[in-house]
Amino acid sequence: MHRLYETDDISVFWNSDKCRHARKCVTGCPEVFDFKRKPWIDLSQDETQRIWQTIKQCPSGALDIIYNHEVMVKLDKDNNRSTAVDKEGQIIGECDYQENADTITIYHTEVKPEYGGNEIAKRLVYKVFEEADRECKKIVPTCSYAAKLLSN
Numbered sequence: 001m002h003r004l005y006e007t008d009d010i011s012v013f014w015n016s017d018k019c020r021h022a023r024k025c026v027t028g029c030p031e032v033f034d035f036k037r038k039p040w041i042d043l044s045q046d047e048t049q050r051i052w053q054t055i056k057q058c059p060s061g062a063l064d065i066i067y068n069h070e071v072m073v074k075l076d077k078d079n080n081r082s083t084a085v086d087k088e089g090q091i092i093g094e095c096d097y098q099e100n101a102d103t104i105t106i107y108h109t110e111v112k113p114e115y116g117g118n119e120i121a122k123r124l125v126y127k128v129f130e131e132a133d134r135e136c137k138k139i140v141p142t143c144s145y146a147a148k149l150l151s152n
């Protein structure tokens with residue numbers, strides 16, 4: 001299962017398949033990470049710096065954190081895509097998918113080159129991964145970037 005947790009400033013990626021339950025997250029920031037709560041991550045419960053330091057202790061790579069660099073990412077279900085929007089409201093990246101009865105096929109992910117290096121593509125793809133999880137649909141990545149993320 002993949003999840004993306006966001007504030008205005010940061011995005012936190014969660015890949016449950018990788019978690020080894022070492023509990024570094026739970027002991028580092030108990031108010032933020034609570035396996036008994038749904039959703040189990042609540043980024044409003046502590047300061048960004050402490051959350052950042054805690055996530056960097058995760059030994060498995062199940063958790064990852066990045067700064068948003070004033071780019072917001074959202075799901076655009078009507079157009080079968082997720083989009084990344086800069087502070088001027090311009091679309092600077094998107095991840096496109098096709099939805100069928102049992103599958104979501106991710107076939108294209110692209111971010112404007114001048115916005116490279118900020119993992120915006122990862123945020124875009126995670127938005128679609130989440131949608132597939134919500135809809136209980138299998139992810140079929142024909143986009144090579146999405147395929148790499150799914151297998152990592």
Ligand code: SF4
Pocket residue numbers: 018019020021022023024025026057058059060061062063
């Ligand atoms: S620190 Fe990482 S490996 Fe350990 S419980 Fe948290 S997410 Fe899982």
